[in-house]
Amino acid sequence: MTLPSPSASAHPPPLEKRQPVLDERAFARATAFVASHLGERLSLSEIAAAACISRFHFARLFRARTGYSPMAWVMRLRLERAKEMLAGGDACIAATAAALGFFDQSHFTRTFRRATGLPPRAFSRQARHAAAARAVTASPAPPWAHSTEER
Numbered sequence: 001m002t003l004p005s006p007s008a009s010a011h012p013p014p015l016e017k018r019q020p021v022l023d024e025r026a027f028a029r030a031t032a033f034v035a036s037h038l039g040e041r042l043s044l045s046e047i048a049a050a051a052c053i054s055r056f057h058f059a060r061l062f063r064a065r066t067g068y069s070p071m072a073w074v075m076r077l078r079l080e081r082a083k084e085m086l087a088g089g090d091a092c093i094a095a096t097a098a099a100l101g102f103f104d105q106s107h108f109t110r111t112f113r114r115a116t117g118l119p120p121r122a123f124s125r126q127a128r129h130a131a132a133a134r135a136v137t138a139s140p141a142p143p144w145a146h147s148t149e150e151r
Contacts, residue, residue, distance in 0.1 A: 022064070026061075030058070033046070038081065040101055044070055044071060079116070
């Protein structure tokens with residue numbers, strides 16, 4: 001009778017290590033909470049509590065799912081909403097900053113410029129000019145522009 005060598009049977013082959021990811025329900029609870037409180041001062045603890053997960057575990061799982069930290073994701077959502085508001089001419093820059101939870105207009109302007117490369121006023125002006133140009137090219141030609149038609 002021969003005994004197996006100690007290295008042959010001591011440990012089974014390692015299993016694949018899976019990276020845990022934030023499940024759909026917790027992610028939906030967190031995103032709904034953020035969407036409904038986008039203009040308020042949000043903390044990681046509040047968002048994690050909405051997802052029913054500890055804040056450290058939530059931060060790790062959220063980053064694994066989205067590629068962003070939770071607070072960077074909140075800032076990204078705020079900036080996307082700011083772009084919509086500025087492009088639509090909905091409000092002045094100070095009102096946009098206040099509505100989206102920025103400390104003041106200066107903080108909003110610095111953050112917006114860092115993210116987009118343009119200050120908010122220039123972005124707003126550029127977006128409105130682009131929308132006006134699209135409206136002009138999309139409108140049908142006036143009846144007198146058709147010179148080939150017989151009258």
